[in-house]
Amino acid sequence: MSNKARILISESTGFSTNAANLLRRKGTVILANLDRKELLSAIKEADVLWVRLRHRIDSKVMAAAPRLKVIVTPTTGLNHIDIAEAMRRDIRVLSLRGEVDFLRDVRGTAEHTLALILALLRHLLGALQHVQSGGWDRNLFKGTELYKKTIGVVGYGRVGRIVAQYMKAFGARVLISDPNVDPKSVRRDIALVSLVKLLGQADLVTLHVDLSEETRGFFGIDQFSAMKRGASFINTSRGELVDENALLCALRSKRLSGAALDVLSNENSHSLKENALVAYARQHKNLIITPHIGGCTVESMEKTEYFLAKKLCAHWHEMKLNRSNRLRTVQLAHPIHHSSFRSVTLRLTSPSHSANLD
Amino acid sequence: MKQIPVNHIVYLGPPEALASAREVLEPMLKVVAPDPTREAVTGDLDDAIGIVDASMKVTIDRAMLDRAPKLRVISTATTGADHIDSQVLAERKITLLTLAGEREVLQNLTPAAELSWALLMACCRKLRGAFHHVLEGQWSREQFPGLMLKGKVLGLIGCGRIGSWMARYARAFDVEVIGYDPFVARWPKQIYKTELDTLLSTADFVSVHVPLNEQTRGMIGAREFGLIKRGAIFVNTSRGAVANEQALLNSLLDGHLAAAGLDVLDGEPEIDRHPLVEYARTHDNLIVTPHIGGFSFDSVNVVVAHASRRILDHITSGSCSVFAGLFPLGIVFL
Numbered sequence: 236m237s238n239k240a241r242i243l244i245s246e247s248t249g250f251s252t253n254a255a256n257l258l259r260r261k262g263t264v265i266l267a268n269l270d271r272k273e274l275l276s277a278i279k280e281a282d283v284l285w286v287r288l289r290h291r292i293d294s295k296v297m298a299a300a301p302r303l304k305v306i307v308t309p310t311t312g313l314n315h316i317d318i319a320e321a322m323r324r325d326i327r328v329l330s331l332r333g334e335v336d337f338l339r340d341v342r343g344t345a346e347h348t349l350a351l352i353l354a355l356l357r358h359l360l361g362a363l364q365h366v367q368s369g370g371w372d373r374n375l376f377k378g379t380e381l382y383k384k385t386i387g388v389v390g391y392g393r394v395g396r397i398v399a400q401y402m403k404a405f406g407a408r409v410l411i412s413d414p415n416v417d418p419k420s421v422r423r424d425i426a427l428v429s430l431v432k433l434l435g436q437a438d439l440v441t442l443h444v445d446l447s448e449e450t451r452g453f454f455g456i457d458q459f460s461a462m463k464r465g466a467s468f469i470n471t472s473r474g475e476l477v478d479e480n481a482l483l484c485a486l487r488s489k490r491l492s493g494a495a496l497d498v499l500s501n502e503n504s505h506s507l508k509e510n511a512l513v514a515y516a517r518q519h520k521n522l523i524i525t526p527h528i529g530g531c532t533v534e535s536m537e538k539t540e541y542f543l544a545k546k547l548c549a550h551w552h553e554m555k556l557n558r559s560n561r562l563r564t565v566q567l568a569h570p571i572h573h574s575s576f577r578s579v580t581l582r583l584t585s586p587s588h589s590a591n592l593d
Numbered sequence: 594m595k596q597i598p599v600n601h602i603v604y605l606g607p608p609e610a611l612a613s614a615r616e617v618l619e620p621m622l623k624v625v626a627p628d629p630t631r632e633a634v635t636g637d638l639d640d641a642i643g644i645v646d647a648s649m650k651v652t653i654d655r656a657m658l659d660r661a662p663k664l665r666v667i668s669t670a671t672t673g674a675d676h677i678d679s680q681v682l683a684e685r686k687i688t689l690l691t692l693a694g695e696r697e698v699l700q701n702l703t704p705a706a707e708l709s710w711a712l713l714m715a716c717c718r719k720l721r722g723a724f725h726h727v728l729e730g731q732w733s734r735e736q737f738p739g740l741m742l743k744g745k746v747l748g749l750i751g752c753g754r755i756g757s758w759m760a761r762y763a764r765a766f767d768v769e770v771i772g773y774d775p776f777v778a779r780w781p782k783q784i785y786k787t788e789l790d791t792l793l794s795t796a797d798f799v800s801v802h803v804p805l806n807e808q809t810r811g812m813i814g815a816r817e818f819g820l821i822k823r824g825a826i827f828v829n830t831s832r833g834a835v836a837n838e839q840a841l842l843n844s845l846l847d848g849h850l851a852a853a854g855l856d857v858l859d860g861e862p863e864i865d866r867h868p869l870v871e872y873a874r875t876h877d878n879l880i881v882t883p884h885i886g887g888f889s890f891d892s893v894n895v896v897v898a899h900a901s902r903r904i905l906d907h908i909t910s911g912s913c914s915v916f917a918g919l920f921p922l923g924i925v926f927l
Contacts, residue, residue: 248735288734342743346766350718353711357889360724362882367874371862371883377609378889382703404765406703508730517728525723526732532718532741 240556241302243281245269246289249533251540258544261551275299282556283307283547288527289503292316297324305329305554307547309539310530311338311393312473314446315503327554329547337542338393344497344529345397348441348471351495354523355467356381356439361520379438381405387437389430389454390472391416395443399425410437434461441469444476452478459485465492471529474500483511486522493521497529600663601625602904603637606647606670609890610897614645617901621909635660643904646670646677647897653677658685666690668904670896672699690903698899699754704889706758708882709800709830712854715880716826717742719852722877740797740826740851743767748796749784750774750813751803751831757781759800771795774803793820798828805832815840824851830886833859842868845879852878856886 240262244250247266258264262282269277274290278300285307286292292306297320306316307329321328331338354360357378365375386402388395391413399409403424411421412430421427434440440462444450454470455478462468468491470477479500485491499510507513516522530536551557601623604614611626618624625641627633629648638661646653647670658664658681667677668690682689692699715721718739726736747763749756752774760770760783772784773792780786793799799821803809813836821827827850829836838859844850855869861884864870873879 246735249738340743342741342767343739346714346742347718347739350711350714350720353707354715354720357708357711357882357885359711359715359720359880359882362885363721363873363880366864366870366881366883369865369870371864373883373885373888376883376885376888377893378704378708378885380704380707380889380891382701382707382891401762401765404762405707406701502732507732513727513730523724524727525718525720526727526734526737528718528723528734528737528739531734531737532739534741534744536738 238557239263240282241265241280242283242285243267243277244285245274245277246287249536251537251544253537254540254544257541257548261548262556278303285543286315288315290315291503292321294320297321297326304556305547307543309536309543312446314473314475329543329550331539331543334542335393341530341535341538342397343532343535344471345394345401346532347497347525347529348394348398348443348469349401351471351497351523351525352381352439352441352467352469355469355493355495355521358520360523381407383407384438385410385436387412387433387440389413389433389440389442390444391421391427392443392445394471398441398443430458431461434458435463437466438463439467439469442472442476444472446473446475451475454478454481456481456484459490462490464490466490467492468494469496470494471497474498474502479510479512483515486515486519491521493523495523497525498527499524502527600640600642601637602643602645602901603627603634603641604645604647605629605634605651606645606897607893610647610893613894613898614901617898618645618905621905631657638664642666643668643908645897645900645904647893647900651676655681658682658687666904666907668900668907670893670900688907690900690907692896692899695899698895702754702887702892702895703758704892705802705830705886706755706762707889708856708886709755709759709802709828709854710762712828712830712856712880712882713747713798713800713826714742716828716852716854716878719877721880725877745769745797746771746795747798747800748772748787748792750789750792750799750801752777752781752784753802755802755830756784756800759802760784768798789817790820793817794822796825797822798826800828801831801835803831803835805834809835811835811837813837813840815843818844818849821850823849826851827853828855829853830856833857833861838867838869842872845872845876850878852880854880854882856882856884 242258242262243265245267247268250266255264271290278284281300282302283305284303294317303326305327311331313330316328358376362376382405384407386407386409388399388411391411399411402409409425410428410433411425412428412433418427454476459481486494501507501510516524602618604611604624604626615624625637627637629651634651635657640663641661642663643666645668655678664687666688672691672693674689674691719737723737743766746769749759749772752772760781763770764783770784771787771792773787773789818840845853858864858867858869873881
C-alpha cells in the first residue's frame with residue numbers, strides 16, 4: 236500500500252476541481268458517492284473523511300475507520316457528526332465553524348431564505364402549476380408584500396444579520412430576538428426585542444439559530460401560539476429546532492397562513508416519505524419545502540471546498556496525516572488536548588445563536 | 594361624528610378592500626357597496642355624490658352617469674380612466690381624480706418589483722424543481738446547485754419606478770446594477786447607465802420593466818437574445834409582447850438562457866396552447882405566473898384608501914358645491 240494518506244470524499248457530485256487538485260498533492264483522493272453501507276466499507280482505509288450532509292457520522296462509522304484522523308465538513312452546523320465520539324477517538328473535525336472572515340462572503344442560505352419567503356408570499360408554486368394546467372386567473376393568487384410588513388428574525392448571527400439587511404431593502408420593519416447579541420451591534424433601524432414580543436408582532440418569523448442542546452425543539456406549541464394569527468413561518472436552519480407536530484397543528488388550525496422550510500428533522504432518513512409535513516405539503520400549497528439547498532450554490536460550494544482543502548493542507552502535519560510517521564492505531568478513551576482544532580469542536584456547546592452555513 | 598344621512602359614496606371594487614374605503618370615509622360619509630354589476634350599481638346611484646372606482650370591470654358611461662344626478666366626483670384607484678366617459682364629466686363639471694401623477698403613492702407600490710425579484714430568485718435556486726422533488730419524497734440536494742446572487746450583475750431594461758426598486762434590492766444583495774432606459778426623466782443614481790447591447794452582453798440577469806408601446810414592442814428580439822450572456826437568467830413582468838417570444842423560446846431550447854421567469858405572455862389570458870406554456874409543462878427552468886405582479890392585498894388596499902382620501906379631501910375642502918354650506922371652513926375631521 237502506498238504511504239500516502241487516503242482522502243475519502245463520500246459525496247462528491249460537483250466537487251471542486253481546484254480543491255481536489257490541491258488535496259492530490261498531499262494524498263490519494265477518492266471521489267465517491269456512497270450510501271451508508273458502502274461508506275462503512277470504504278472508510279476502513281481512509282485517513283480523512285470528507286462529508287456533506289447525507290450521512291450521520293456516528294460511532295458506528297468511526298468504529299469502522301481505524302485509520303481515520305480527520306473529518307471534514309463544509310458546514311458550520313455539526314449535528315450530523317457525533318462530536319463526543321470523535322473527540323474520544325482523537326478524530327479532529329474540520330468545519331466552517333468560527334471562520335468569520337470566510338463566511339462573510341458566503342450568502343447561499345441568506346439568499347435562499349429570501350427566495351423561499353417571496354415564493355411563499357406570492358403563491359409561486361400554486362401560480363406556476365395553475366399556468367401549466369392552462370389557467371390564467373390572477374384572482375386565485377393575490378399575494379402579500381414585504382413592504383411595510385413586520386419581519387421577525389430569530390437569531391441574529393451571521394445569516395440572521397444578512398436576512399435582516401435584505402428585509403430593510405424591501406422596506407420592511409425588522410424585529411430581532413437573540414439572547415446573546417450585544418445591543419450595540421444592532422443597526423439603529425432594527426429593534427432588538429424579546430422572543431415573545433417578536434412573535435406577537437411579526438407578520439413573518441424566520442429562524443436563524445444554531446442547533447444545540449438548548450435550542451433543540453425550542454420552537455414549539457407555545458411559540459406558535461404566541462405568533463400573530465395569519466403570520467408565516469420560515470426555517471432554513473435545522474429541522475430539529477422546531478417541534479414539527481406543533482408546526483403542523485399551527486398550519487391546520489390556520490394560525491399560520493403558510494410556511495416555507497429548507498430543513499426537516501428527519502431529512503436524511505428513509506422515512507422522509509412518511510414525514511407528516513411532506514404529506515401535508517402534497518395536499519396544501521401553503522407549505523413549501525426544498526431539500527436543504529440553502530448553502531448549496533455553485534459558487535459557495537466551490538469556494539468552501541477550496542477553503543477547507545487549503546485548511547486541511549495547512550494543518551497536514553499537525554494532524555499526523557503522513558502515514559510514514561504514523562503506524563500506531565487510534566487511541567481510544569484518551570482525553571485529548573488539541574491545540575488549534577480544539578476550538579473548532581468545543582464551540583458546539585456554546586449557546587450562541589450564530590447561524591449555520593447549510 | 595354624524596354621517597350625512599342621504600347622500601353617499603358608491604364603492605366599486607374588490608370586496609376585500611371595502612374596509613379600507615370605509616375606514617377613510619365612514620366617519621363622515623355613508624359608503625354603499627353594490628355588487629360590481631351594471632344593474633346593481635345603477636340602482637345605488639340616485640343619491641351618490643361620489644364614486645370610489647377600483648374595479649375596472651364596470652364601464653361608467655353616459656347612461657350610467659345619467660342615473661346619478663347628484664354625482665360631483667369620481668376617484669379611481671388606477672392611473673388610467675379609459676372606462677369613464679370624460680365628455681359627460683366635462684359637461685356636468687364632475688371632477689375626475691386618478692392616480693396619474695400621484696407620485697408618492699405610486700412610488701410606494703412595490704408588488705411588481707417584489708414579484709420580479711421573487712422570479713429571479715426562484716430561477717437562481719431552481720425552486721420549481723426543488724419543490725416537486727420533495728413532494729415526490731426525494732431529498733438530493735446535489736440536484737439543485739443554485740446560483741449565488743452576490744457578485745453578479747443585474748441588467749434593468751427600464752429604469753422607472755419598478756426598476757428603481759429592483760436596484761435597491763440588488764444593492765442589498767451585493768449585486769451590481771446596470772440599466773438601459775432612453776426615456777426616464779430622472780436617472781436613478783444607484784443604476785449604472787449603459788446602452789442596450791452592452792447591458793445584454795454584460796448582465797448575468799436581465800429584467801424588463803417597460804410599458805408596451807410602439808417603441809418597445811418586440812424590442813428584445815432574436816438579435817438581442819443572442820447578445821445575452823450564455824447561462825443568464827431572463828425575467829419579464831411588464832408585458833409579454835416586449836419580447837419576441839419565439840426568440841425567447843429558442844434561447845431556452847438551445848440552452849443559451851439558463852432559466853426564465855415570466856409573469857406576462859403575449860395573448861394572455863388565452864394561453865393554453867402558448868408555446869412557452871407548452872415548454873413550461875416539461876421544463877423546470879421556465880416559471881410562468883398569471884400576471885400577478887401588481888396584485889397584492891396590500892397594494893389594492895393602499896390605492897383604495899388613497900382614492901377614498903382624495904374624495905374626502907375634495908368634498909370637505911369646499912370645492913364641492915353640494916357640501917359648501919354643510920362644512921364651513923375650520924371643521925377638522927379625525
